[in-house]
Amino acid sequence: MKVRDIGKVLARTTVVAGIVGLSVAVPAVHAEENRLDEIQRQIADLQRELSELRGTHVQSDLAAETSVKPGINDKWKSEEIEPLIARLEEESREIYSNSKLLAATAGPAPGSVVADIGAGSGFMAQHFAELVGSEGKVYAVDINATMMKHLAEAAAEAGLDNLETVVCSEKSVDLPPNSIDLAFICDTYHHFEYPRNTMSSIHEALRPGGQVVLVDFHRIEGVSRDWIFDHVRAGQEVFTQEVLDTGFELVNSHALPQFEENYILRFRKK
Numbered sequence: 013m014k015v016r017d018i019g020k021v022l023a024r025t026t027v028v029a030g031i032v033g034l035s036v037a038v039p040a041v042h043a044e045e046n047r048l049d050e051i052q053r054q055i056a057d058l059q060r061e062l063s064e065l066r067g068t069h070v071q072s073d074l075a076a077e078t079s080v081k082p083g084i085n086d087k088w089k090s091e092e093i094e095p096l097i098a099r100l101e102e103e104s105r106e107i108y109s110n111s112k113l114l115a116a117t118a119g120p121a122p123g124s125v126v127a128d129i130g131a132g133s134g135f136m137a138q139h140f141a142e143l144v145g146s147e148g149k150v151y152a153v154d155i156n157a158t159m160m161k162h163l164a165e166a167a168a169e170a171g172l173d174n175l176e177t178v179v180c181s182e183k184s185v186d187l188p189p190n191s192i193d194l195a196f197i198c199d200t201y202h203h204f205e206y207p208r209n210t211m212s213s214i215h216e217a218l219r220p221g222g223q224v225v226l227v228d229f230h231r232i233e234g235v236s237r238d239w240i241f242d243h244v245r246a247g248q249e250v251f252t253q254e255v256l257d258t259g260f261e262l263v264n265s266h267a268l269p270q271f272e273e274n275y276i277l278r279f280r281k282k
């Protein structure tokens with residue numbers, strides 16, 4: 013055999029050895045892939061089970077919630093709404109006298125969807141309806157059906173076609189999932205008898221990245237008026253923690269000199 017022929021044989025032997033090696037390696041690779049697939053399937057099953065368990069836990073936690081302030085809304089459920097409206101629309105009330113500034117601070121984008129939770133007489137909802145414009149929408153949400161009927165009539169008279177009233181329950185804002193960009197809660201959080209349930213329903217109604225603007229009373233010893241200590245069950249720190257615990261993160265606090273009795277906080281859905 014010539015040296016050139018030996019070279020050719022060696023070359024063919026190398027190719028054959030390569031093919032044999034590969035054919036041994038291919039089943040091994042397949043086996044590894046199958047094992048990986050199986051592990052991934054098992055991980056997916058475990059993740060599903062875990063999220064079901066978490067869901068069950070959250071559901072039972074929500075079902076177990078009892079009223080944090082029984083009776084706080086007795087007056088607010090009244091069908092006699094004139095005294096309630098008069099109370100909300102007092103010039104001496106900083107929320108009312110600075111309502112346009114407050115609406116602009118909440119800052120809904122034109123075309124966005126806002127829910128005014130605990131809308132009351134609805135002056136804020138009406139400002140929002142103007143700010144979001146005809147491409148946007150405002151849900152005025154409250155437990156008081158008479159108040160919402162009154163507001164629906166006022167909005168129709170003012171030509172605010174983009175304002176819709178919703179009579180909700182004490183445990184849920186009863187808005188469709190993923191339907192709103194901003195939930196505005198003004199002097200109402202301390203009226204929530206079931207804050208975890210209500211905030212969870214707001215969380216569900218918000219679109220990804222949606223925000224909550226919370227306005228409520230400072231409750232500071234030596235500073236706040238006496239009636240606040242009895243009426244408002246907790247101060248800013250406690251309410252902030254409660255909101256964080258229902259799946260939100262704090263974005264910022266708006267410090268406006270016009271607001272001395274109330275703080276204004278912005279949260280984002282996590």
Ligand SMILES: C[S@@+](CC[C@H](N)C(=O)[O-])C[C@H]1O[C@@H](n2cnc3c(N)ncnc32)[C@H](O)[C@@H]1O
Nearest residue numbers: 088100130131132154155156182198199200203
């Ligand atoms: C003090 S008023 C504030 C009204 C309005 N946000 C304002 O600042 O002029 C509180 C309102 O919250 C409503 N409310 C109480 N609990 C509520 C709940 N769980 N969901 C929605 N609204 C509620 C009451 O009916 C009442 O209209």
